[in-house]
Amino acid sequence: MGKGGSLSESVVKKILLSYTYVGIWIFLSFTVIVYNKYILDKKMYNWPFPISLTMIHMAFCSSLAFLLVRVFKLVEPVSMSRDLYVSSVLPIGALYSLSLWFSNSAYIYLSVSFIQMLKALMPVAVYSIGVLLKKEAFKSATMANMVSISVGVAIAAYGEARFDTWGVILQLAAVAFEATRLVMIQILLTSKGITLNPITSLYYVAPCCLVFLFIPWVLVEFPVLKEMSSFHFDYVIFGTNSLCAFALNLAGYCDSNQLVWIWARVLGCCILQPLEVAGA
Numbered sequence: 352m353g354k355g356g357s358l359s360e361s362v363v364k365k366i367l368l369s370y371t372y373v374g375i376w377i378f379l380s381f382t383v384i385v386y387n388k389y390i391l392d393k394k395m396y397n398w399p400f401p402i403s404l405t406m407i408h409m410a411f412c413s414s415l416a417f418l419l420v421r422v423f424k425l426v427e428p429v430s431m432s433r434d435l436y437v438s439s440v441l442p443i444g445a446l447y448s449l450s451l452w453f454s455n456s457a458y459i460y461l462s463v464s465f466i467q468m469l470k471a472l473m474p475v476a477v478y479s480i481g482v483l484l485k486k487e488a489f490k491s492a493t494m495a496n497m498v499s500i501s502v503g504v505a506i507a508a509y510g511e512a513r514f515d516t517w518g519v520i521l522q523l524a525a526v527a528f529e530a531t532r533l534v535m536i537q538i539l540l541t542s543k544g545i546t547l548n549p550i551t552s553l554y555y556v557a558p559c560c561l562v563f564l565f566i567p568w569v570l571v572e573f574p575v576l577k578e579m580s581s582f583h584f585d586y587v588i589f590g591t592n593s594l595c596a597f598a599l600n601l602a603g604y605c606d607s608n609q610l611v612w613i614w615a616r617v618l619g620c621c622i623l624q625p626l627e628v629a630g631a
Contacts, residue, residue: 372602379599384463386592391458396588400576401455402568404592405448409561411593412600416554426550436555439539444559446532452564454525460518468507469522475500476530486534549601557600 390396390404398404419425431440457466475497481487508514540547547555576582 376599376602379595379602383592383595383599384458384466386595387455388458388463390588390592391455393459398582399459400572401459402452402564402572403576404589405451405455406561406564406568407589408451408593408596409448409557409564411590412553412597413557413561415597416550416557419550420554426548428554429545429547429551431545431555435543435545439543439545440555441559443532443535443539444556445563446528446535447556448560448563450525450528450532451560452525452567453521453528457518457522457525460515461522462513465508465513466522468504469519470526471500472504472523472526473530476526477533480527480530480534484534484538486537553597553600 387404388395390398391401393399420428454466461469478487478493478497482489508519
């Protein structure tokens with residue numbers, strides 16, 4: 352096989368790897384969406400506390416990321432000053448916490464299929480905010496495509512049987528905050544030459560989300576939870592749900608090569624490290 356054949360084989364491998372990555376991300380996204388819906392929906396598991404659920408996810412992600420960075424030494428933490436952390440990471444963490452809070456809240460009011468339809472507005476939101484913050488150049492053809500997407504979503508919303516105004520507002524707010532977060536990552540981190548891999552992203556951002564969510568949790572959900580004497584924390588349900596959320600967060604920050612490398616290393620740490628300790 353000549354040079355051209357070798358190049359073709361390399362391209363095929365990259366395409367297959369990319370499709371594998373996309374497939375994994377779609378599977379994890381679907382799993383988390385359905386699992387969150389099951390927990391939050393009053394007709395299913397009946398635990399309608401989206402802030403608490405998001406905090407459980409962030410606490411789990413923070414703890415696991417800390418173990419992978421500080422204990423297992425899977426990756427090296429990024430050198431970051433306090434001023435840089437406050438000016439760059441905290442705003443991103445705040446936006447992420449709001450996005451997750453409102454997105455999980457929407458599951459109480461809307462169907463999964465309708466929420467997914469509203470999430471199709473994400474490219475529109477990202478492009479619009481990018482243009483507004485001068486990170487994207489305005490192009491009439493691109494905006495026309497964005498408008499066509501918006502019209503399609505509006506038509507789908509008009510025919511939705513379980514339309515709930517408050518649920519739609521929550522989901523659209525989640526889309527707006529998530530789009531702003533994606534643009535701010537480019538402005539606050541990428542433009543400054545700061546590159547965070549999937550694990551260090553969670554290591555720095557997840558604790559911020561946990562702190563930001565604590566205030567609304569104390570005001571909104573804690574008083575209700577305190578009166579629920581019948582509730583018992585199900586470690587299997589919330590543990591597996593948090594693990595799915597952690598996996599989705601990793602996939603969301605990864606490209607295809609990173610995803611394979613990260614999970615190989617994570618599995619290696621989880622399996623080989625205890626064996627090394629046992630044999631020591």
